[in-house]
Amino acid sequence: MIGKWRNKQMVTYISTQYDNEMVQTTNRRNQKRTLPKPIMYYNSHMKGTDRLDQMVSYYPCERKTLRWQKNIFVHFLQVVIVNSLYLYNMYNSDRLSLYDIRVCVLEDLLPPKEAPLLITPTRNSMHSLSKLMKRKGNGKSVTRRCRICYQEGKCKETVYYCAVCPDEPGLCELGCCDKYHEDK
Known part of the structure; x- marks a missing residue:
């Protein structure tokens, strides 16, 4: 016999x-409530996989x-x-809910919260590159020689400079700023 019954959701069942x-x-x-006989027997004998699937479906x-x-x-x-x-509830007197054990597992799996590190600014971190905004009469950007590249014998033009330093030296983006401020 095939039947359909609705409690919270539609359930179709087959019973011989x-x-x-x-x-x-x-x-x-x-x-008191009325329900079909196959559903009543299913609910009274529900164990194992059915109970597991039910508990897994909560979350x-x-x-x-x-x-x-x-x-x-x-x-x-x-x-x-x-x-x-x-297993925990079977061997311990203080019973946990499914939610509580999920929280315990997540707390054990996730790394512990650490206090944020306070980063003190170093002398080099205060220096930052700024871009020259001046333009020549023909519309091209004004450039300067990179101090570090010039000392190394390369003639490299750049549009960046250190606005914090008093002489505002021209410096490349590629690590020349750090080199310049390490030497000082």
């Missing part, structure tokens, strides 16, 4: 053992955007958490 008759039962709060983590391998890993991780909850 029980008829499709309505039976009156009481729930945990001693409220769904699988995503359609993840690859199937990652979804399987996430599902196995959820099953491990539910099994660990079952």
Whole structure:
């Protein structure tokens, strides 16, 4: 016999053992309700995989955007958490909820929170490159010679300079600023 029944969501069932008759039962709060006989027997004998699937469904983590391998890993991780909850509650007098054990597992997996490091500015970090905004009469940018490249025998023009230094030296972007301020 095939039947359909709706409690919170639509459930379709097939039963060869029980008829499709309505039976009156009481729930945990001693409220009476009627439901089909196959559903009543299913609920009273629900164990193992059904209970596990029910507990895993409380906090769904699988995503359609993840690859199937990652979804399987996430599902196995959820099953491990539910099994660990079952074992913990079986051997300890202080029982945990599924939420509490998930939080404990996450706290153990994530790195501990550390106080943010206070970075004191060094002498070199106060110096920063600024760009020359002046233009020549023909519309081209004004350039300066890079001090470090010039000392090394290269003739390199740059549009950057250190605005903090009093003589405002022209410096390249490629590490010349750090070299210049290390020497000083």
